[in-house]
Amino acid sequence: MAAPILSYEGLGLIQGNGWLFRGLDIHVGTRDRLALIGRNGAGKTTLLKLIAGGIDADEGRRTIVPGTHVVLLEQDPKVDGYATLRDFALRGPRAPAEHEVDAIADQLGIDLNREAATASGGERRRAAIARALAENPDVLLLDEPTNHLDLSAIEWLEEWLNRYNGAFIVISHDRTFLTRLTKSTLWLDRGGIRRAEIGFGGFEAWMEQAAAEEERAAQRLDAKLKIEEHWLHRGVTARRKRNMGRLEKLHELRAQRAAMQGPQGTAKIQVEADDTKTKVVIDAEHVTKAFGDRTVLKDFSLRVRRGDRIGIVGGNGAGKTTLLRLLTGDLDPDAGKIMRAQTLDGIVIDQQRKLMAPEKRVRDVLADGGDWIEVNGSKKHVHGYLKEFLFDPSIAEARIGTLSGGERSRLLLAREFARPSNLLVLDEPTNDLDLETLDLLQEVIGDYAGTVLIVSHDRDFLDRTVTVTLGLDGSGHVDVVPGGYADWVAKRRERTVAKAKVAKPVEAVAKPKSTKMSYKDQRDLDLLPGRIEELEAAIARDEALLADPALYTKDPKRFAALTAQIDKARAEKDAAEERWLALAEMAEA
Template sequence: MAAPLLALRDIRVVFADQVLVSGASFALAPGDRLCLVGRNGSGKSTLLRIAAGLVDADGGEVFRQPGTRVAYLEQAPDFGGAARVIDYAMAGGAEEHKAAAALDELKLSPSADPATLSGGEGRKAALARVLAEEPDIILLDEPTNHLDLPSIEWLEERLSQFRGAFVLISHDRAFLRRLAAGCLWLDRGIVRRLDKGFGAFDEWSEKILAEEEVTAHKLDRLIAQETQWSREGISARRTRNQGRLRRLHALRKERANRVQQTGRVELAAESGQSSGALVVEAKNVTKIWPQPDGSERVAVRDFSTRIMRGDKIGLIGPNGAGKTTLLKILTGALQPDSGSVRLGTNLTPIYIDQSRASLDPEASLWDTLCEGGGDQVMVRGKPRHVVSYLRDFLFRESQARQPVKALSGGEQCRLLLARALAKPSNLLVLDEPTNDLDMDTLDLLQEMLWDYDGTVLLVSHDRDFLDRVVTSVIALDGEGRAEEFPGGYSDYLRQRKENATPARKDAAAAPSPPRTERAKTQTKLSYKDARALEELQRRMPELETEISEVEKVLADPDLYARDADLFHKSTERHDALKAELVAAEERWLELEMKREELEGG
């Protein structure tokens, strides 16, 4: 095994009186391509800064091979002291021609003033600086934040060709699956290593948590509760979301039928349509922005769509392509230059852009949700105890009285979601909601959107998130063209490729397999699988009924104050039933898809 270029041994980090990292160790060898993952606030960025030599640990040691060049991409680059972008790009030690070449790849002007850069342009400048140094090791902290899809794909290609080693922190699952050959998991102060790609991380980490949960139950009830909260609050959500893919496919098929009809029929709503079924009807909308030099920029031209109640629409495209403009047009916040937009009746929208400015840093989580005092949160017109509601958003009971300023960025985003989603609404508008979110919060947001019974319009550059959430994608190319594709981001790529490439006629003419060969093919489930499917179909409604009964108990707004022990026991029972339902749904989905495949074949 090659000697490590960089090694951290028994790293210890203490903030105030809280031990954040305790005994964390890992080594980075030549050619290593690792991702550093962990819950928000676990110390990932701190550990990366220690590895980069920017801050000192409270204990432990950092080893770096002599002569090893390390470049660090921070989340918020500091442009202070740089009059031009080229000056900033050279500040890491790169030669001017190399810095200029990197900026050219990213289409940034070397003479631009760094103070005028947008968030995405600032991230590109920081990437140019890191890459121009030609280091042996690159440490990247959320490199895809504020980048558009073309830039993310460019960065994937650039890093895949990088000959050195790198460690990256990212919430972008598609990005991690493409690049990471190993995983470092920072969990409760220590680092575990998996020498497999990110695609294997969820199963591996959940297995570890499950094993710890069994041990914890034998040792200490409090530890058991924390482990169960960690596992049920995060990994079970991922499993539940996988189990909903079947429903998502059905919704996408329904959306596809409507999208295909849009180009053939008038977009007027039928007079007999039930109130509120139509959310947005846009016909031939165009918006053109005049530019300072006298030219014009077409944001969108001649675009039509009909959005119905329950649709979940994602808007994608390069930065500056007009996504936010179209979003404002579709919600009535901006008038088009031509064409028409008709909004449905009784719309109650909520806008979420993940700006945390509206949070009072000195207020507690409890007071933030119970703005009028007391211990109740009105959630869609029904009272919930604030502690019970906070659990839905992955907060522990002990955090309820903490000030907002003590929360990490991802935790503050969860609190914003909790406050926003408690309000009555039937239309959610989200402009790049996944920026700066950790994976746990992304899982939570994904589940919230699935459970949301209204309509969703969102702008996002997160491909995995789009694949898991939306029923349709509207793609803008930056030159005024906007086109709708049923399905998620992967469906969009496939359809775009199919539209650009003529169908191969020889595929359609391929001979069918011989009759004798077809006769040997299995056409139905085995007896064992059929019985299992039948049992699951019986058990799942029973579980849903039991869960509903427990939820009725927990819905009592005075339960926590009157009988805290019953509240905790009911909560544990609710979690256990949910976990059993998750496993049943997952197995049912697997068997049902197998049955359809066999019978369809």
């Protein structure tokens, strides 16, 4: 094994009245791709700050090869004190070159001239990513890098990291992101750390193996009860078995939903009024919605049945929030109609987490200061209910302001799922959650008797939870696809291939098909993927600008120009994809 470029030996840190962790040995090689895994509160973010040298440890020795440049991408970039995002991105003693920051910002679709004080979480995150990547670090530390990013930006970041020549350590709840990128895993657990030379794709099997080994060791040491209590709280093996059962049930529901699809891709089967299991709760027919000259939805129809779990995906500015507001009755369509069941009673968990005032106690949020909370018609003690959501009961008296972002999100879920409802609206619910809480959330959604509407960029989460995916492309068209994110991607791929096959016979009539590729054919085959990436980045950039709700009012000409640019870029991208697919088939022949 090559000598590491950065190491920490015997690392220990005191937090509160005890050690957060102690005796950690961490070694980072020049090309390591490390996933850092651990529960909320285990100290993952703190550990990254220690590795970066941003805070001092209470014990341990940090060594680093001279000249090694370490960059930390923080979970919540601080832009206070900067006039614009550009000022923020060009800060610091090792500030990157402005043209390099601009190049990455363009590909991420962020306008760095945006005022820092009014920038959204997604805009701040993109500016921070542009700054971090442009610094050309030797070691890159990434704390939840996909939070607040749309799918196109996440995929762009994945491609960048795949080409990156340095080392990185990443904390993320995005299973797809971790599986695609990481080669080794650091598991921070109960104050200690373990390393395995497997990527995140093998982590859960490794974790279960470790649990089984600990249980066997506990039996030998006659301390089984204590260890069992911990692992039952964690629920590793049991949760895996339950998840497998829920996934089988989910596949059955998707198959049923696929059988209902009409010729236009929208469920139109008439159901009996007394069939409560398939009762229609939202019925949208030929809905159109526009803002000025921009059509967000065009002739959209959807029948939502009780028990459906609907995932909504698309780029920034594609109209996800608009569609959500239309379905829930918060917004009226310009044309068409949307009918909702009179008994529909929904709760909304939004990205802002508005209910979590820092001065409140956990008990105040859950039970209005009392000891008991009503859940699905039965009373539960606050302490017992906290355990169900992976909290230590003693946290009941803690102030909300002392909780981590992930713990606040988990507490909000506990509060909202206790309320009686038959419609659940989740807007980016996975932000700030650890992997265990995501498993718990999937279970709760799977057991929820009502209807669920989910806006999310977490591909794995959608694949594990939703029965139908609504894919928005920003032109007003919505794909209605039974299944999850992967099913939607497959549907789009099929459509692109079909377009390419339709275009091929026209050329065949004009002249006999040749099996030999010309110089131009080979050049296009080589260069078109890069051009397609450029067009995707340009579309993402312009869609991010269109996402500003005040743009149409402030500058209608700019709004119209951006809309025209997006349409032109989409048309060129479609043509480029069709040309490349035809050439790829020719090359195979």
